[in-house]
Amino acid sequence: MSEERAERxxxxxxxxxLERHERRREVCDALGMSFIRVKALRSLAASPKTMRELAAxxxxxxxxxxxxxxxxxxxxxxxxxxxPEDRRSRIVRVTPEGTExxxxxxxxxxxxxxxxxxxxxxxxxxxxxxxxRLLSG
Numbered sequence: 001m002s003e004e005r006a007e008r009x010x011x012x013x014x015x016x017x018l019e020r021h022e023r024r025r026e027v028c029d030a031l032g033m034s035f036i037r038v039k040a041l042r043s044l045a046a047s048p049k050t051m052r053e054l055a056a057x058x059x060x061x062x063x064x065x066x067x068x069x070x071x072x073x074x075x076x077x078x079x080x081x082x083x084p085e086d087r088r089s090r091i092v093r094v095t096p097e098g099t100e101x102x103x104x105x106x107x108x109x110x111x112x113x114x115x116x117x118x119x120x121x122x123x124x125x126x127x128x129x130x131x132x133r134l135l136s137g
Contacts, residue, residue, distance in 0.1 A: 016113070016115075020113070021113035021115075023108055023109045023111070024038075026108055027105045027108045027109055030104065030105075030108055031101055031104065031105060033071070033075070036058065036060070036068055037068055037071060037072060038105050039058055040054060040058060040065075040068045040069065040072060041072060041077055041078070041094065041098055041101060041102045041105065042102050042105055042106065043057050043058065044072075044078055044092055044093065044094045044098065044102075045094045045098065045099055045102035045103075048091050048092060048093040048094075049091065049092055050083065050089055050090065050091055050092070051065050051066060051069065051090065051092065054068075054069065054092060069092050072092075072094075072098065076095060076097050076098075077094060077095055077097055077098035077101055078092055078093065078094050078095060078098050079092070079093055079095055080092055081093060
């Protein structure tokens with residue numbers, strides 16, 4: 001019974017996040033790019049990376065990372081520079097426009113859905129405690 005309840009809760013959480021209030025489509029529409037490009041942009045906004053580091057961070061292969069970065073560069077959101085410690089290597093950094101776009105993506109992705117905002121404070125406190133416990137375990 002406990003496993004069935006856990007599965008029901010998990011289905012509900014997945015539905016809430018991935019179906020009813022899925023922010024991926026919203027952020028893709030707002031920025032006019034695929035979600036993998038949004039993820040790459042946010043990763044690069046957090047810190048410059050080599051192509052190999054970016055590919056590992058995104059769990060994609062190097063040729064695909066190159067296509068993603070090529071598109072970000074073409075859009076003026078990122079640039080390739082000579083790596084300061086290895087002149088044979090390149091490092092990818094976001095441009096000021098890329099920083100703004102990444103911040104916009106973060107804002108969209110972190111916005112709580114209306115049903116969550118409408119919960120009473122005591123329910124939010126309970127949910128906050130449960131989520132913290134799930135994340136710590």
